[in-house]
Amino acid sequence: MLRYTLRRFLTMIPTLIAISVIVFVIIQLPPGDYLESHIATMQAQGESVDQKKIAFLREQYGLDQPMWKQYLTWATGFVQGDLGYSFEYDLPVTEVVGDRMFLTILISVVTIVFTWLIAFPIGIYSATHQYSWGDYGLTFIGFIGLATPNFLLALVMLYLANVYFGTSIGGLMDPEYIDQPWSTAKLLSVLEHLWIPVVVIGTSGTAAMIRRLRANLLDELEKQYVTTGRAKGLPPGKLLRKYPLRMALNFFVADIGNLLPGIISGAEVVAVVLSLPTTGPLLIASLQSQDMYLAGSFLMFLAILTVIGMLISDLLLAMLDPRIRLQGAPAK
Amino acid sequence: MSESKTPHYVSREPFDPYSVEKLTPAQEELYLASQWRLMWWKLKRHKLALVSGFVLALFYLVAAFAEWVAPYDLHTRNARFIHAPPQAIHLFHEGTFVGPFVYGYNYKLNMSTLKREFTVNHKNVQPLRFFCEGDPYRFWGLFESRFHLFCPSANAMKYERAGQTFSLSGQGGTIFLLGTDRLGRDLLSRIIYGSRISLTIGLVGIAVSFILGIVIGGLAGYFGGWIDAVVQRVIEVLRSFPEIPLWMALSAVLPVTWSPLLIFLGITVILAMLDWTGLARAVRSKLMALREEDYCTAAQLLGARPRRIIGRHLLPGFMSHLIASASLSIPGMILGETALSFLGLGLRPPITSWGVLLNEAQNINVVALYPWLMLPVVPVVIIILAFNFFGDGLRDAADPYKT
Numbered sequence: 001m002l003r004y005t006l007r008r009f010l011t012m013i014p015t016l017i018a019i020s021v022i023v024f025v026i027i028q029l030p031p032g033d034y035l036e037s038h039i040a041t042m043q044a045q046g047e048s049v050d051q052k053k054i055a056f057l058r059e060q061y062g063l064d065q066p067m068w069k070q071y072l073t074w075a076t077g078f079v080q081g082d083l084g085y086s087f088e089y090d091l092p093v094t095e096v097v098g099d100r101m102f103l104t105i106l107i108s109v110v111t112i113v114f115t116w117l118i119a120f121p122i123g124i125y126s127a128t129h130q131y132s133w134g135d136y137g138l139t140f141i142g143f144i145g146l147a148t149p150n151f152l153l154a155l156v157m158l159y160l161a162n163v164y165f166g167t168s169i170g171g172l173m174d175p176e177y178i179d180q181p182w183s184t185a186k187l188l189s190v191l192e193h194l195w196i197p198v199v200v201i202g203t204s205g206t207a208a209m210i211r212r213l214r215a216n217l218l219d220e221l222e223k224q225y226v227t228t229g230r231a232k233g234l235p236p237g238k239l240l241r242k243y244p245l246r247m248a249l250n251f252f253v254a255d256i257g258n259l260l261p262g263i264i265s266g267a268e269v270v271a272v273v274l275s276l277p278t279t280g281p282l283l284i285a286s287l288q289s290q291d292m293y294l295a296g297s298f299l300m301f302l303a304i305l306t307v308i309g310m311l312i313s314d315l316l317l318a319m320l321d322p323r324i325r326l327q328g329a330p331a332k
Numbered sequence: 333m334s335e336s337k338t339p340h341y342v343s344r345e346p347f348d349p350y351s352v353e354k355l356t357p358a359q360e361e362l363y364l365a366s367q368w369r370l371m372w373w374k375l376k377r378h379k380l381a382l383v384s385g386f387v388l389a390l391f392y393l394v395a396a397f398a399e400w401v402a403p404y405d406l407h408t409r410n411a412r413f414i415h416a417p418p419q420a421i422h423l424f425h426e427g428t429f430v431g432p433f434v435y436g437y438n439y440k441l442n443m444s445t446l447k448r449e450f451t452v453n454h455k456n457v458q459p460l461r462f463f464c465e466g467d468p469y470r471f472w473g474l475f476e477s478r479f480h481l482f483c484p485s486a487n488a489m490k491y492e493r494a495g496q497t498f499s500l501s502g503q504g505g506t507i508f509l510l511g512t513d514r515l516g517r518d519l520l521s522r523i524i525y526g527s528r529i530s531l532t533i534g535l536v537g538i539a540v541s542f543i544l545g546i547v548i549g550g551l552a553g554y555f556g557g558w559i560d561a562v563v564q565r566v567i568e569v570l571r572s573f574p575e576i577p578l579w580m581a582l583s584a585v586l587p588v589t590w591s592p593l594l595i596f597l598g599i600t601v602i603l604a605m606l607d608w609t610g611l612a613r614a615v616r617s618k619l620m621a622l623r624e625e626d627y628c629t630a631a632q633l634l635g636a637r638p639r640r641i642i643g644r645h646l647l648p649g650f651m652s653h654l655i656a657s658a659s660l661s662i663p664g665m666i667l668g669e670t671a672l673s674f675l676g677l678g679l680r681p682p683i684t685s686w687g688v689l690l691n692e693a694q695n696i697n698v699v700a701l702y703p704w705l706m707l708p709v710v711p712v713v714i715i716i717l718a719f720n721f722f723g724d725g726l727r728d729a730a731d732p733y734k735t
Contacts, residue, residue: 018569026578029585147663147716149670152690152709159699265576269671273694283577284675287584299581306572 004318012307019303020078024071026299027292074293078300084293088286093297096282101301104267104278107197108305111263112256114202115209120252122206123213128240130218139214142207150266154200154273161196197274201266205259216251220244250321256313261306268302371652374729381725384718391715395527401481402521403507405467406684410506410516412439415702416450418511418519425457433459433485434507447701458485458505483507511704513692522684523708529685531715533600533669534662540604542658545611550642552612553619560616567609575606579668583677592683599678603665614657618650652730660723663716670712686712 039054065073077084083093122142126135173193177186220226221244229239271280279298286294348354355363365373375381394401410416419434436456440449466483470476485505510519552563582602586595622628623646631641672678673687674694681688689708692698698705 014565015569015572018565019572022569022573026581026585143717143720144713146720147713149667149674149690149709149712151671151674152693152706155693155696155699156706159696162696261572261574264574268574268577268580269675272675284580284677287581287677295581299577302574302577303572306574310572 001318005315008311008314008318012311015307016304017075019307020075020300021071023296023299023303024074027296028067028070074296078297083297086286086291086294088289088291088294093294096294097279097297097301100277100279100282103276104264104271104280104302105305107194107201107267107271107276107278108260108263110194111198111201111205111267112259114198115205115259115263116252118202119206119209119213123210124217124240124245126210126214127217127221130214138210142210145203146207148203150200150204151269151273153203154196154270157196157200158274165192197267197270197276200270201263204266205262208262209255209259212255213248213252217244217248220247250317253313253316253320256316257310260309264302264306367652371729375725378725378728380721381729384721384725387714387718388722391527391711391718392531394524395531398524398528399469399471399477400479402518402524403466403480403483403509404518404521405469406517406522406525407682408467408517408521410512410518412516413437413450413506413508413512414516415448415514416506416508416512416516417702418704419506419508421460421509430457431459433457434505436505456505458507460507461485510707511702513689513705519689519704519707522689523686523711526684526686526689526708527711529596529679529683530666530669530687530712533596533603533685534665534719536597537600537603537607537665538658538662540601541608541611541661542654544604544608546615546647546654548608549612549615550619550647553616554623554638554642554646556620563612563616567612570606570609573606575668576671578606579603579672580675580677583672592680596679596683599669599672603668607661607665610661611654611658614654615650618653619646622646622649653727656723656726656730659719659726662723663719666712666716666719 074084081094083097085091086093086096089096122138126138129135173186173189177183177189223244226239226244229243230236234242267278268280268283270276271278272284275281279302283295283298285291286298362370375385399405416437416439419437421432421434423429423432425433435452435454436458437450438453440451441447442449461483462481464480464483465478466480468476468478484507508518508520510523512518513522548563552560579602582605583599586598590598619642628641628645631645636644669678669685670687670690673680673685674690676691679685679688686708690706693705693708
């Protein structure tokens with residue numbers, strides 16, 4: 001297990017390096033840089049630009065240096081916790097990011113748990129009652145969830161929550177708690193607002209997961225050991241719990257890797273609609289204003305989050321399934 | 333007579349050594365049918381897929397003849413009908429059959445709330461016209477026409493306010509089956525025109541990612557070795573990116589100065605750039621399995637080049653499978669475009685897609701005041717469901733030899 005864990009950790013490193021290169025290239029792609037456009041707008045408005053500060057920033061982040069050098073500066077800084085400087089907010093990126101990363105992670109984790117709680121029983125029911133009305137009905141609802149664009153669902157839910165429960169519109173907490181230290185009341189307020197994004201982001205993932213779980217469990221149920229167990233006279237519930245379900249569980253854990261990118265994607269869009277204080281709205285704004293270090297940090301964080309999620313799922317899988325940890329490769 | 337038969341009966345009929353293997357005509361048809369024929373038979377049994385296929389065909393037909401089906405032009409503004417709610421089609425007016433018609437609207441600007449208030453005027457009957465002349469358009473940009481499937485009533489619309497009677501010249505009545513937007517443009521017409529972009533973006537995107545997937549996956553699967561290792565790593569990296577943030581980043585790169593058409597192409601390519609990985613993986617694993625087959629070795633020994641072996645001998649073996657899985661990834665692209673345009677990062681007006689239309693519904697006020705502006709989501713949901721069911725059916729049918 002230790003060897004497997006180590007190896008899995010080592011393979012993460014080149015992946016992360018490659019991701020950082022891609023992120024860097026993307027944030028560099030737009031022509032010009034933030035300082036140039038900033039100077040242009042300032043001059044257009046007839047204001048003077050603090051040349052010293054510009055020159056300082058230019059030097060600090062090496063904007064006049066060749067690409068690869070800029071990349072190295074950025075990447076090494078990133079590893080040491082220096083995320084660069086947000087031009088737009090005139091603050092180091094770490095301070096802008098602040099709580100937002102935490103809230104993004106919170107929403108993602110809660111959404112995954114929600115997805116599991118919903119998908120697991122429904123998936124089992126659908127597989128054991130294949131082609132029943134319940135199966136058809138649940139599959140259909142799942143499909144609707146898959147096909148409805150998240151953002152619109154978010155909008156409607158927001159409206160309904162406001163009309164029927166009086167939840168304040170937008171944000172992840174009532175306005176009076178913003179910038180307050182964490183307290184029980186604040187936590188409750190967050191919980192009150194949290195369920196909308198969680199349900200909205202969860203819908204599409206849940207539907208996909210139900211379908212995959214159903215297909216997997218159906219495959220397992222056809223196998224001969226199940227027939228043997230049944231012939232032996234095992235009660236159906238025990239038969240299901242003892243063998244096929246455990247096999248399907250493996251896949252369930254492995255599926256985090258598939259689920260996570262989707263959830264983070266969904267979370268970003270939904271966050272914009274609900275104006276949640278997560279990474280979504282800021283990411284868009286920073287992309288549009290070419291605030292490259294801020295955008296880069298967000299992209300990098302989201303990618304790292306996904307990679308770590310996949311790592312956890314692989315490690316859990318290795319714990320569950322001895323074949324994987326002995327062979328040292330994930331069974332795909 | 334039966335007594336004359338000995339217990340050891342011998343048939344006098346000529347011996348046919350193949351009698352056991354003889355096929356009934358039905359069986360013969362089944363065994364000799366080509367793969368595509370078998371697929372069609374199997375698909376026919378999948379009712380839901382068939383219905384979905386029909387729905388898809390219908391949508392694409394409407395998209396092709398958008399100018400003709402839509403009652404109004406894409407940009408026709410009705411300044412008097414801003415944010416008008418949908419008009420319902422009625423058949424009976426005060427108990428007598430009139431045929432399909434709509435009631436006209438009375439319009440009043442509420443001076444205290446500044447809200448435009450439309451009330452249905454049950455006196456004003458506006459029968460629909462079919463196969464009629466309406467807004468002029470250039471069909472496919474080729475020739476002028478005014479011909480529409482249905483148009484609003486031609487009677488000059490009576491418009492009463494404070495004892496005065498206004499009549500709108502030209503158009504006559506109105507037909508806003510799905511209401512109008514903030515410029516008084518008919519939503520139904522805009523949805524119909526928008527289907528052109530929304531429906532093709534998935535197809536063009538899938539075509540790009542299909543080519544990428546086959547070429548890259550083909551190389552990796554056929555040659556193996558370091559090419560395979562590199563491709564595998566690249567795929568892994570791309571897959572570990574959350575899709576939408578990466579799409580957002582890439583589409584923010586597209587310069588604002590580009591023409592709408594270039595933006596459209598750019599977005600499609602961006603959508604395809606992340607999508608090919610799944611196809612490439614499928615191609616690779618299939619090729620890995622197939623290249624060990626005897627017929628492949630035979631082709632190699634005969635001196636066929638890799639391109640010919642891959643294209644001629646290997647690909648046809650699982651093309652059907654690829655098409656099926658490609659059709660399953662179209663909905664993702666359509667949703668992706670919708671989400672991007674909704675956020676204002678994708679297509680921009682004057683290009684009209686369902687996502688661009690939904691962009692107007694970004695505000696919570698819309699849900700409260702003008703809920704019909706969210707209607708473009710209905711075709712999105714329908715088309716995505718249809719592609720999903722159709723793709724499922726295709727995938728089942730793609731393996732016709734497996735029962």
